[in-house]
Amino acid sequence: MFRRIAVSSSRFPLAYSCSRGLATATTPQVSGLSGSRLPNSQSYITPKLHFFNSVTPDGQQIPTYRVLDGLGKPFEDATVPEVRFRLIGLDGLLKTSMQIDEAYARKIYEHMQLLPALDNVLYNVQRQGKISFYMTAYGEEATIIGAAAGLKNDDEVLGQYREMGVLLWRGFTLDNVMNQCFGNEEDFCGKGRQMPVHFGSIDHHFHTISSTLATQIPHAAGVGFALRRDPNRRGKSVAACFFGEGAASEGDFHAGLLLASTIPSPTVYIARNNGFAISTPSSEQYHGDGIASRGPGYGIDTVRVDGNDVLAVLAAVSEARQRAAEQGRAVLVECMSYRVGHHSTSDDSFAYRARAEVEDWKKVDNPIVRFRLYLESKGWWDSTAEEELKTRLKADVMKAFKRAESLPRAELSELFTDVYGGEMPWNLKEQKAELASLLKKYGNTWGPWKSELARFRNKGEDLLKEVK
Numbered sequence: 001m002f003r004r005i006a007v008s009s010s011r012f013p014l015a016y017s018c019s020r021g022l023a024t025a026t027t028p029q030v031s032g033l034s035g036s037r038l039p040n041s042q043s044y045i046t047p048k049l050h051f052f053n054s055v056t057p058d059g060q061q062i063p064t065y066r067v068l069d070g071l072g073k074p075f076e077d078a079t080v081p082e083v084r085f086r087l088i089g090l091d092g093l094l095k096t097s098m099q100i101d102e103a104y105a106r107k108i109y110e111h112m113q114l115l116p117a118l119d120n121v122l123y124n125v126q127r128q129g130k131i132s133f134y135m136t137a138y139g140e141e142a143t144i145i146g147a148a149a150g151l152k153n154d155d156e157v158l159g160q161y162r163e164m165g166v167l168l169w170r171g172f173t174l175d176n177v178m179n180q181c182f183g184n185e186e187d188f189c190g191k192g193r194q195m196p197v198h199f200g201s202i203d204h205h206f207h208t209i210s211s212t213l214a215t216q217i218p219h220a221a222g223v224g225f226a227l228r229r230d231p232n233r234r235g236k237s238v239a240a241c242f243f244g245e246g247a248a249s250e251g252d253f254h255a256g257l258l259l260a261s262t263i264p265s266p267t268v269y270i271a272r273n274n275g276f277a278i279s280t281p282s283s284e285q286y287h288g289d290g291i292a293s294r295g296p297g298y299g300i301d302t303v304r305v306d307g308n309d310v311l312a313v314l315a316a317v318s319e320a321r322q323r324a325a326e327q328g329r330a331v332l333v334e335c336m337s338y339r340v341g342h343h344s345t346s347d348d349s350f351a352y353r354a355r356a357e358v359e360d361w362k363k364v365d366n367p368i369v370r371f372r373l374y375l376e377s378k379g380w381w382d383s384t385a386e387e388e389l390k391t392r393l394k395a396d397v398m399k400a401f402k403r404a405e406s407l408p409r410a411e412l413s414e415l416f417t418d419v420y421g422g423e424m425p426w427n428l429k430e431q432k433a434e435l436a437s438l439l440k441k442y443g444n445t446w447g448p449w450k451s452e453l454a455r456f457r458n459k460g461e462d463l464l465k466e467v468k
Contacts, residue, residue: 246277
């Protein structure tokens, strides 16, 4: 599955054909040292002093797997990935697969286009002060949707910030997206207590996103271990963990991969190497060969893939989850991409990179354009379909936006519910009583509080009733 040829570019160096899994070197025969070995190691003995700084022979960089070239054409020896699915028959659980057909390819493309349709609206909505925060996925649509398509819908996902597309692929609705970002009374993800784009959904096997960087990486090792211990899900489901290359600089990255490799656990780690950890370019984050070079150090099967090629990401993630499920071990996938948008609405990336650089990437290697060219070459897409899709997506997004904006927030007392199981602890009771007392004293007299209370259902009256 991983035997491919990648083309060279400034970001993707020329990569040569590599065999399934990690490259291995032939053990040299050293005269007089046969049978010599070290305790707790299979390392061979050599009398020659040799330092190394590469996981591939002769100091070559790790290759980058790619299916489509920049014009959307498959390489001559490339294989368009198959879609794997499971079918339960009379003989039990059967594994099968099918080639990507027109309907499935269009589904992939429509979800890739849905991300910028949402980003365009919600980014501007934040700038208007209607929501507090937002993060776009510009330039990473292929990585997100390709990975979503490569996973199974019941795989447990632990995301970072930009994995909204995984939820959308699994059936998360536009209303759900808008309700969470506005924190209104229909926000089932967190009842308005989470920052926007910090989604979570039990029904979609998507663990709630944490703002704290990289905490999901060791958590994913634990989730994978739990799946391996569950007889109903062992060998069937994996944990999939998304993170950026900046998060890989955190200690949680090393703790998570060490845990997942030694337990071991069926966890697929998907690194989105988009070139920037907020304002820090990847050239200043590490000196080694990206994130993929770290996998072998933990004994983890690893592959680097062109994150702007949705078919390559789909194939790599599909194979990675298959390995993880069958072997019960962790796998690392590094997706090489470029973050076209700002890191978030709290960031102005033009303060640390040239605007021309961003514009060049939009034109030279746009993941949406590349896949559209592939669809057009198959006769599955044209300009009419493109215009109809963009018009429909914009209308759907605006409809969900207007509806979410019109809904009030949940009752203010919901701030204290669903935090702990069982009876509310004493500290929350004290905080709840203190807030109620302050509302009674200032709620109808101080302008900022009065206008803010108007946005809640019952305007805080549910709390005031509890004040004696």
